[in-house]
Amino acid sequence: MSAPSFPELTLSQMLREHALRSPGRTAVRQKDFGIWNPISWKDYFERAADVGHGYRTLGLAAGGHVAVLSENRIEWVLAQLGAGLVGAVTIGVYPTSPASEVAYVLEHADAEVIVCEDQEQVDKVMEVRGQLPLLKRIVVVETKGMRNYPADLVVSFAALEEAGAAHRAQNPGLVEEALAGQSLADTALMIYTSGSTGKPKGAMLTYGNIRAQAVAVIEKLGLGPNTTHLSYLPLCHVAEQMTTLMAPVYLGSQINFGESIRTVQEDLREVAPSMFLGVPRIWEKLHSSIHIRMLETGGVRRRLFEWAYAACEPFAETPRHERTLAEKLRYGVSYLLVFRALQNYVGLRRADVAMTGAAPISPRIVRFFRTIGVRLVEVYGATETSGVALGQKLDRLDPGSVGEPIVDIEARVGDDGELILRGPTVFKGYYKNDEATAATIRDGWLHTGDVVSVTDGQYRIVDRLKDIMITAGGKNLSPSEIENTVKGSPYIKECIVIGEAKKYVSALIQIDYETVGKWAEENRIAYTNFRNLAENPAVRDLIDAEIAEANSQLAQVSHIRRFHLLTKELDHDDDEVTATMKVRRANIQKKYADEIAGLYSAA
Structure with a gap:
């Protein structure tokens, strides 16, 4: 399949194109209270334009920075596309991030407006408000519990759209003027890296980067205008940006937002997307x-x-x-x-x-x-x-x-x-x-x-490159190859390999609580909680057999000789994994130093 041919237009300009060419075609579906509500390309553009004008009423100028702290929903993409329509830059923040991480990203990114999903996310921002000198306003989508928050700081998303519509009526040429001056070289989006080895870095993506990625992924996967997609991975991650905004806005294809990250499997069955x-x-x-x-x-x-x-x-x-x-x-x-x-x-x-x-x-x-x-x-x-x-x-x-x-x-x-x-x-x-x-x-x-x-x-x-391990015997090992072979077991959720300067390979293992729990029930093994289950001798025997099976697929030097079963799940709040669930190896090795030492004592 040859590379698709798209006009040399930015993401924002392509949104306007679809609104003009296919105004009645469904662009987005949002599920609320069990009902999938369609939004046409015309309404998608109109609402995004209202949001963009709304930012101007909050004092955001062209080139300003808007952050979004929310699970995936129509308001997330309206916040981003609205920013693009008036020449602003969007920054995504993981909704699972604690207040300290939220503060770092917002301060480093020079965010002037932040769009929050609900009271929980607003509270994170309020907690670190003193560290954010550039923050002008907080926009909240779900207003439940928000009555007593300062009106000069917090505004609802609905009010933002309403103010934007009024501002647009008075300044009808603003979006056209901004789009006329927009080029593929302009910065469109800042995505922060996971920070598994240090502080997250803000990667700047241009509209040209976005267009090139859209062309490439469409060609690689054979996507078309009738492709459908369920958006559920965090939109502050580049992978979901690619499948929710980059490819669909250039193709004119449809995306679907479920009710919650917790209803993904049910939503998948209902949408039955053509791409996943x-x-x-x-x-x-x-x-x-x-x-x-x-x-x-x-x-x-x-x-x-x-x-x-x-x-x-x-x-x-x-x-x-x-x-x-x-x-x-x-x-x-x-x-x-x-x-x-x-x-x-x-x-x-499908x-x-x-x-x-x-x-x-x-x-x-x-x-x-x-x-x-x-x-x-x-x-x-x-x-x-x-x-x-x-x-x-x-x-x-x-x-x-x-x-x-x-x-x-x-x-x-x-x-x-x-x-x-x-x-x-x-x-x-x-x-x-x-x-x-x-x-x-x-x-x-x-x-x-x-x-x-x-x-x-x-x-x-x-x-x-930085994770390659060299054993005491001088052998180079790939920890991810060993870890992913082990995680092929349905009973093992996480595996952290130890081997740098060691005589043999060992590992910290986190069981899959749901799967091992079901196995225990089938085998009439009683347990009360994660720790109790992980410490059961029968469970250790089960994991021992699974590791032996994994070892049979690996070279002799890569075999896991000893392992320790973790008695709690690795947690983002405990700084053990990133928001994208990448293991913070240095933190883990420091935190579980005694357990690791035990794997090599009296060996």
Whole structure:
């Protein structure tokens, strides 16, 4: 498929184009109280324009900074697109972030207006108000409990739109004037990195970056105007920006917002999207959910699933058009008897393509979904590449690879095996951090910090350059390869490998509470809470067997010899994981130093 041809327009200009060309076509659906409410392209543009004018009434000038602190919903994208229509820049903040992290991002980003979802998020901002000298106003979407907040500081989103509509009537040419002066070189968006090894950095993406990413992801995945998508991953993450705003606004395709992050599985079944993006943790949860369902179904159904899976796994990665007649028949029978119900259960029966990216994933999980008929492709990208930089195609699913470069991106293997990239999706730089920008973009090449290997044009991510471990015996190890092999087990949620300067590899293991809990119930093992379950000798035996299975798939030097079961779940609030659930390795190793020492004492 050749790269799609789109006009040289910014995201904001494309929104206006669709409002003019397809005013009545549905752009967005928002679920409220169980009802999916459609919003046309004309209304999408009109409301965004009202929001943009509303910002001007709050004193936000062109080039000003608007932050959004909310779960995904129509108001999130209206806040962003409204900012774009009047020449402002948007910054996303994770709604799960504690007040201290919110304060850092808002202060560093020079946010003048912040759009908050509800009282909980407003309270975080109010708690750190003294650290935010540039903050002019707080806009709140859900006003429940907000009656006694200062009216000169807090305004409702509805009031913002209303004030914007009045301002627009008095200044009808403002949006047209702003769009006429907008170019692809302008900064559109600032996305803060996860900060797994230090303070988050604000990556500046231009409208040109966004357009180039839209072209690339549409070509790579074969998306079209009739593509549908459920938006649920945080919009302050570049992956969801890519699938909720970048591609749909250029394509004119439809996005759907569910009622809550807690209703994702139900919303998926109702929407049955044609395209789906899941980070590895989502695929792990769906895999565990199916595993629990199989435990609950009992004898005959479970055996039928096991038969169908064993029959179809050998050709899971073979493109459909290359399968033999016998394989097509085998899959057809398995689909009718088992896989169709499972696809309906996870809401992906109509998905033409599904993606996994943002972090490494167990090959076992990927193969599982491909076997049951979910067309899952692995992609690689980063905030600094505006989204996807490498990706598989459906007609070539090499296990363990992340495919080849997207349209217009050059990829090269640099020193120490590091992946370096050049092209129009490479970001503008880090906000207020020229030193980090110069260290990351050198001679026009983006240094990703990821070690890769290349076989027959297909790239494979080995690990982060800084995470490669060297054992006491001088062997180089990839912790993520070991960790993701272990996390292929439905009973293991997290694995943190220890091995730097050690005689052998060990690990801290966090069980999957829901799956292990169901296993315990099936085996009549009583427990009361997470700690009680993790400390049960039978559970340790279960995990021991799962690690032995993982070890059988790894080289001898990578085998986990000893492990410690964590007695609590890793928590963002405890500074153990980032908002995107990336493990803060340094913090973990410091916090669990005694447990790690115990893994090497009396060995």
